[in-house]
Amino acid sequence: MKAVVFRAPGMPLSVEECPDPTPGSSEAVLKVARCGICGTDLHMTGGHEGSYSAGMIIGHEYAGEVVALGSGVTTLKVGDLVTSLPVRGCGQCGPCIAGDPMRCTGPEKQSASRGFAQYVLVNQRSTVRLPVDVSLADAALTEPFSCGLRGASRAGIVPGATVLVVGVGAIGLAAIFWARRMGAGKIVATARTDRAASFAQMLGATHFIRSNDQFDGELIEALGGPPDIVMECSGARGMIDRSVHWAKPGGRVVVLGFCTDHDSFVPATALLKETEFHFVNTYTRQQFTHCLDTFGRESIDFQNLFAPPVSFDEFPTVFEQLRTKNSHLKFMLDPWLERGEAR
Ligand SMILES: [Zn+2]
Ligand SMILES: [Zn+2]
The missing domain is CATH 3.90.180.10 (Medium-chain alcohol dehydrogenases, catalytic domain)
Structure with missing residues (x-):
């Protein structure tokens, strides 16, 4: 073969x-x-x-x-x-x-x-x-979407929760897909280019904001305040630091992005905000099966x-x-x- x-x-x-x-x-x-x-x-x-x-x-x-x-x-x-x-x-x-x-x-x-x-x-x-x-x-x-499912589960999304998804590759799209299905309220997706903006919206994001110098203000305006949950799906250096910065005090940062470089953030910022961190890797068989069942139940194009x-x-x-x-x-x-x- x-x-x-x-x-x-x-x-x-x-x-x-x-x-x-x-x-x-x-x-x-x-x-x-x-x-x-x-x-x-x-x-x-x-x-x-x-x-x-x-x-x-x-x-x-x-x-x-x-x-x-x-x-x-x-x-x-x-x-x-x-x-x-x-x-x-x-x-x-x-x-x-x-x-x-x-x-x-x-x-x-x-x-x-x-x-x-x-x-x-x-x-x-x-x-x-x-x-x-x-x-x-x-x-x-199923594989990348199951990663997103585990991330969204760890994020503890309650109905109406506001979510920022950073990075809109397959994992970011999966995070949006599941956040929507778990009852998130407003979901902002952001990325360096807007190639995935329409997919992000198709899968459940309420806003897409391309990263830019005014991003912080645009984010607050879109969500009505800082996000309850930030899902870091870009794997880019510096994004954990930014995610802590963006999350509300007591908010949750869920890291799904696969970054193999050393990266830094300011612990005091996270400490003062009491940011809750979750690093998420892959899925269980139950999550994998649930993902595939969901594809079967909903006709998603x-x-x-x-x-x-x-x-x-x-x-x-x-x-x-x-x-x-x-x-x-x-x-x-x-x-x-x-x-x-x-x-
Ligand atoms: Zn993969
Ligand atoms: Zn074993």
């Missing part, structure tokens, strides 16, 4: 011929339909702390069809359309039993993040079946969020282009697309 392999930071990703996966007893093989490029993929191939290891097939936002089953699989059948948590966990420790393999305390978490490939091996316990009416492309958004799917031929170039400014929000690999077919 064809797959995208990470070789070294600073080198473009390499599309290689790799062995087709064979399922072990509790495993299934998925024929991948879509796998989304995540900001984390850009960071973890960029030579930062916690890089992917050399030789790894990457990609953790995928969905596909079950095409082969191990002998011990009882919960899936060939032809099922599923997505999967990108970490399997050991299946036996406390967090795994509670549905939280991301916080597995077993010897190894067993990453299942090999989605930029024609086939991927998953464990039956990590998979979630797609509700009818959810497309495989939309299902590949995510298609405008996507750039046209990318083929293997285009993939390494598109991936490198995403390190600089780009006009689309979510790029997905279609591993079965011939070059230029859908463009």
Whole structure:
């Protein structure tokens, strides 16, 4: 099969011929339909702390069809359309039993993040079946939207709460989506460019304010006061400091942005305001399932969020282009697309 392999930071990703996966007893093989490029993929191939290891097939936002089953699989059948948590966990420790393999305390978490490939091996316990009416492309958004769900849950949004969402990539949009569904009142979204302004509003933001010198005043005016909750989704340096500055006294700052640089803020500012902090990583299986169920219950048109799917031929170039400014929000690999077919 064809797959995208990470070789070294600073080198473009390499599309290689790799062995087709064979399922072990509790495993299934998925024929991948879509796998989304995540900001984390850009960071973890960029030579930062916690890089992917050399030789790894990457990609953790995928969905596909079950095409082969191990002998011990009882919960899936060939032809099922599923997505999967990108970490399997050991299946036996406390967090795994509670549905939280991301916080597995077993010897190894067993990453299942090999989605930029024609086939991927998953464990039956990590998979979630797609509700009818959810497309495989939309299902590949379950991963980033589940991060947003966990963030919004941690934010403790009560009906009418005012929310500022900083950064409007996929995670910021997901934060807006869930904040709206949890009963937030006014939601301001902000970013350096307004490319995502209409998506932010489509998903539930009441205001979009492009960052500018008058931002503080415009924010107060839009919300009628400082926000109860700031959700930092940009991962940019300096934004935790700004988030503390923007939040109301006693307010909450929820950090979802993945920043791999050292960053600073003034503790006294947070202390005087008694700012409550939450740093949020990934999701539980229950949150993942709830996210997909919500996609199934509500007919949400995510298609405008996507750039046209990318083929293997285009993939390494598109991936490198995403390190600089780009006009689309979510790029997905279609591993079965011939070059230029859908463009
Ligand atoms: Zn991701
Ligand atoms: Zn475990």
